[in-house]
Amino acid sequence: MSTAAHTLAPLAYVLQLADTALVLGQRNAEWCGHGPALEEDIALANNSLDLIGQARMLYSLAALQAGPQASEDSLAYWRGPEAFRNYTMVELPHHGPMAPSARQDRDFATTMVRNFLFSNLMVGVWAQLEPSPDAQLAAIAAKAIKETRYHLRHAHDWVVRMGDGTDTSHARAQAALDHLMPYTQEFWRPSAAEQSAMDFGIGLDLGALQAPWQQQLTATLDLAQLQASPATGFVSGGKNGIHSEHLSYLLGDMQSLARAHPQAVW
Amino acid sequence: MNPIASLQPVHKGSAIDPHKVPQPHQAQTDATAEAIWAVLSPLTDPEIPVVSLRDMGILRDVRRVGSQWQVVITPTYSGCPAMGQIEDDVRQALLDSGHNAQVVTQLAPAWTTDWMTAQAHDQLRAYGIAPPCASATATDQHSLRFVRALAPTSVACPRCASTQTTEVSHFGSTACKALFKCLACLEPFDHFKPH
Numbered sequence: 194m195s196t197a198a199h200t201l202a203p204l205a206y207v208l209q210l211a212d213t214a215l216v217l218g219q220r221n222a223e224w225c226g227h228g229p230a231l232e233e234d235i236a237l238a239n240n241s242l243d244l245i246g247q248a249r250m251l252y253s254l255a256a257l258q259a260g261p262q263a264s265e266d267s268l269a270y271w272r273g274p275e276a277f278r279n280y281t282m283v284e285l286p287h288h289g290p291m292a293p294s295a296r297q298d299r300d301f302a303t304t305m306v307r308n309f310l311f312s313n314l315m316v317g318v319w320a321q322l323e324p325s326p327d328a329q330l331a332a333i334a335a336k337a338i339k340e341t342r343y344h345l346r347h348a349h350d351w352v353v354r355m356g357d358g359t360d361t362s363h364a365r366a367q368a369a370l371d372h373l374m375p376y377t378q379e380f381w382r383p384s385a386a387e388q389s390a391m392d393f394g395i396g397l398d399l400g401a402l403q404a405p406w407q408q409q410l411t412a413t414l415d416l417a418q419l420q421a422s423p424a425t426g427f428v429s430g431g432k433n434g435i436h437s438e439h440l441s442y443l444l445g446d447m448q449s450l451a452r453a454h455p456q457a458v459w
Numbered sequence: 460m461n462p463i464a465s466l467q468p469v470h471k472g473s474a475i476d477p478h479k480v481p482q483p484h485q486a487q488t489d490a491t492a493e494a495i496w497a498v499l500s501p502l503t504d505p506e507i508p509v510v511s512l513r514d515m516g517i518l519r520d521v522r523r524v525g526s527q528w529q530v531v532i533t534p535t536y537s538g539c540p541a542m543g544q545i546e547d548d549v550r551q552a553l554l555d556s557g558h559n560a561q562v563v564t565q566l567a568p569a570w571t572t573d574w575m576t577a578q579a580h581d582q583l584r585a586y587g588i589a590p591p592c593a594s595a596t597a598t599d600q601h602s603l604r605f606v607r608a609l610a611p612t613s614v615a616c617p618r619c620a621s622t623q624t625t626e627v628s629h630f631g632s633t634a635c636k637a638l639f640k641c642l643a644c645l646e647p648f649d650h651f652k653p654h
Binding site for chain 1: 534536537538539540566567568569570627628629630631632633634638652654
């Protein structure tokens with residue numbers, strides 16, 4: 194057996210990946226039963242299934258490092274919002290900064306623009322982690338990248354369809370972009386976990402991610418006839434544990450059953 | 460000692476063991492392996508009950524590690540809800556046949572529809588599901604970004620074999636399928652996505 198030193202991804206970084214996948218999976222699952230068309234209802238449920246599947250694999254990997262008491266369930270259900278390290282963007286609700294009526298609580302344009310901006314990022318991240326010296330993380334990346342490419346295609350199609358659609362769909366897609374673009378700044382500012390992941394040499398290279406991400410953004414927005422809004426102003430800090438007010442409600446919804454019935458199996 | 464290999468995954472349905480340990484094959488162990496393969500061969504995918512786990516490429520290996528027999532399965536999609544059932548089915552079949560073997564879920568190499576056998580393709584078609592075309596993985600490897608034709612080139616209708624078909628939705632009734640429509644016979648059908 195090899196005696197070479199093995200490089201393991203830092204626990205905090207694996208948790209950042211896991212929390213991000215879980216929170217967006219939970220958020221997008223809110224469309225289940227409420228999709229604008231049956232096909233999209235199913236599409237978003239499938240998208241969540243992939244993300245939650247990725248989160249399960251990542252939490253299982255994290256649990257190996259996190260100690261004998263840790264399990265994928267304990268990490269998902271028994272940590273509070275202050276412990277979560279997901280990007281702020283993925284915890285935001287499906288509407289812009291102001292939703293004047295309950296009907297607008299779920300804005301499909303916001304959902305799809307977010308999925309586009311996020312999966313565009315993750316395709317690059319998983320590609321960097323696929324040849325990672327951490328063999329278990331590399332195995333997860335190899336599975337996740339296929340699913341994430343598919344999510345990117347799906348979201349790309351919708352961004353183009355809405356942007357290049359009716360006046361209403363265009364306006365809503367542009368508004369979603371204006372709302373979400375500032376949150377992409379968080380993608381490029383390393384968290385402590387990402388910094389240590391880069392120091393450990395597990396494959397992540399944040400600096401190399403932005404150019405191809407920008408290139409894809411430009412290509413898609415050109416087709417969609419949308420204008421990239423400036424990504425300026427306040428830089429969100431979800432991956433450092435500084436969250437918006439929305440995360441605790443999402444976790445409350447997700448964790449209440451497990452916490453009310455600890456040890457329940459079904 | 461490899462620190463990763465020494466860590467045994469602890470959760471049902473989520474074991475991570477990318478290290479495939481090749482074992483020397485002896486006549487005696489071969490016979491046991493064959494017997495285990497024979498027991499597991501009739502098992503089918505719960506979502507597609509006409510295709511066996513073996514033909515789906517989910518059942519990867521039967522191997523001996525030390526004194527322990529292991530059956531290696533691999534998940535299709537990360538979140539495929541059938542995997543728990545598949546693992547239970549395999550475990551039950553082993554138990555019923557008196558084989559003391561462990562079920563190990565292995566992630567790497569990642570499952571691809573290219574592993575599905577020709578028989579699986581025929582069975583899918585007969586069941587009304589258009590089988591996957593060659594996986595796009597090889598061509599996608601270095602081009603992360605797409606700006607390319609989005610739908611697969613030609614998916615033949617499983618009913619009338621016409622290639623005049625169109626994709627209705629990227630996602631179908633399960634994670635592994637997309638929804639198509641035949642423009643010749645006008646019937647909708649599922650397409651097993653190349654993955």
